[in-house]
Structure formats: structure tokens, C-alpha cells
Amino acid sequence: MAGEQGAFCLREVLVTFQTCVTERREVLLGPYLRGWRGLIRFLNSLGAIFSFVSKDALAKIQIMENYCSGEQQEKYLTLQSMVQYEVANGLVDTQKRSEHPDSGCRTVLRLHRALRWLQMFLEGLRTGQEDSKTSVICTDSYNASLANYHPWIIRKAATVAFRALPSRNAFLEIMNVGTPEEAVVMLGDALPHICNVYGITEELYAQHKLLDLP
Numbered sequence: 001m002a003g004e005q006g007a008f009c010l011r012e013v014l015v016t017f018q019t020c021v022t023e024r025r026e027v028l029l030g031p032y033l034r035g036w037r038g039l040i041r042f043l044n045s046l047g048a049i050f051s052f053v054s055k056d057a058l059a060k061i062q063i064m065e066n067y068c069s070g071e072q073q074e075k076y077l078t079l080q081s082m083v084q085y086e087v088a089n090g091l092v093d094t095q096k097r098s099e100h101p102d103s104g105c106r107t108v109l110r111l112h113r114a115l116r117w118l119q120m121f122l123e124g125l126r127t128g129q130e131d132s133k134t135s136v137i138c139t140d141s142y143n144a145s146l147a148n149y150h151p152w153i154i155r156k157a158a159t160v161a162f163r164a165l166p167s168r169n170a171f172l173e174i175m176n177v178g179t180p181e182e183a184v185v186m187l188g189d190a191l192p193h194i195c196n197v198y199g200i201t202e203e204l205y206a207q208h209k210l211l212d213l214p
């Protein structure tokens with residue numbers, strides 16, 4: 001995922017989300033998790049203030065990578081095969097976290113909700129004015145998505161951390177895809193793919209009544 005100068009390039013991370021959808025509209029878990037790992041590298045470049053976020057996200061990615069390389073790895077090839085396998089075999093806690101506290105279904109659900117935040121945040125960056133405050137874009141996206149699932153203490157820590165975010169143009173530069181204008185074009189090209197992954201996952205989870213897993 002290196003860019004032209006060997007630096008990290010957001011375009012390549014976002015392309016991973018494009019490549020994780022098959023012709024049959026299945027979501028391949030390998031590229032999905034690689035996409036998340038790439039995003040965490042960006043998050044880490046924003047400073048230690050976000051380490052509580054990356055730690056949690058990485059722990060979830062790790063849980064999923066273990067399934068993907070474990071004894072039942074063929075069941076974890078796609079999101080669809082994972083849901084089918086875990087639901088059919090009673091491997092998902094639906095009322096209370098107990099026997100299967102870290103099922104693939106509940107773990108992906110947390111990442112899925114965060115993907116909605118990402119989609120809204122990047123869309124806000126794309127359409128924002130040059131002098132828009134990223135802390136405001138980020139707080140608004142967070143409040144409209146992930147915050148609904150977080151307790152007060154996490155919401156508080158997140159909104160304090162958002163205040164440390166760099167300016168919109170600095171963000172667009174960190175993406176390492178050229179000028180701010182080129183970064184905006186890249187986001188316009190890439191965001192539909194994130195939306196697609198989000199939409200497929202939301203539909204699958206709704207069909208199986210998995211959207212409220214504890």
C-alpha cells in the first residue's frame with residue numbers, strides 16, 4: 001500500500017474495499033481486514049491520542065484474522081459464509097455476551113458500525129469547504145453513527161481526541177494522493193465502494209437479525 005514515494009497512500013487502502021466485493025456481491029474477509037489494517041496505519045499517524053481507538057480496532061481485526069487463519073478458515077472466506085456458519089452452529093450470542101463473547105458476527109458488527117462513521121467522515125472531508133474544521137466533521141459523523149453504541153466515557157474521550165485533528169488540507173495531504181483537489185477527486189471515486197461494502201453488510205445482518213448483537 002505504498003504510494004509513489006514509498007509513503008502510505010490512502011487510495012490503495014480504499015481500493016482494498018473495492019476488491020473485497022465479488023461478482024456475487026459477497027464480501028471477502030481477507031481484503032476487508034487488510035483495508036482496516038491500512039486505515040489503522042493512518043490513524044496511528046495522527047498521534048498517540050488515538051491509540052485507545054486503534055488498540056480496540058486492532059484487537060477486533062486480530063480476532064477476525066485468527067478465525068481467517070484458523071481450523072475453520074474456509075468458513076471465514078466471506079462475510080456471508082461466516083454468518084451462515086456461525087448462525088447455523090449456534091456460535092453467536094444474541095441476547096447477552098456469554099458463551100461466544102467474540103463471535104465473528106459481533107466482532108465484524110463493531111467494524112461495520114465504524115465503517116459507517118468512516119464513510120460519513122470522508123464524505124464530510126470531500127464536500128467540506130477549505131476552511132472547514134475536521135474536528136466538527138469528525139464529531140458530527142461520530143454522533144450520527146458510532147456514538148449511538150458507545151457509553152458516555154468513550155464518547156467523551158473520543159470527542160476530546162477529535163479536537164486534536166489537523167486541518168482539512170493537512171488531512172488531504174496525509175492521504176498522499178497529490179494535491180488537495182486530487183484527494184477530493186480520489187475520495188469521490190473511492191467512497192461508493194465503501195458505501196457498497198457497508199450496504200451489503202447491513203442487508204446481510206438485517207436479514208439474519210444480527211444488527212443488535214451484544
Ligand SMILES: CCCCCCCC/C=C\CCCCCCCC(=O)N[C@@H](COP(=O)(O)O)[C@H](O)/C=C/CCCCCCCCCCCCC
Binds near residue numbers: 175
Ligand atoms: C487520511 C486519513 C483518513 C482517515 C483515516 C481514518 C482512519 C480510521 C481508522 C479507524 C477508525 C476507528 C475504528 C474504531 C472501531 C471502534 C469499534 C467500537 O465501536 N468499539 C467499541 C465497542 O466494542 P466492544 O466493547 O463492544 O467490544 C469500544 O468500546 C470502543 C473503544 C474505543 C473507542 C472508539 C472510538 C471511536 C472513534 C472513531 C473515530 C476515530 C477518529 C479518527 C480520526 C480521523
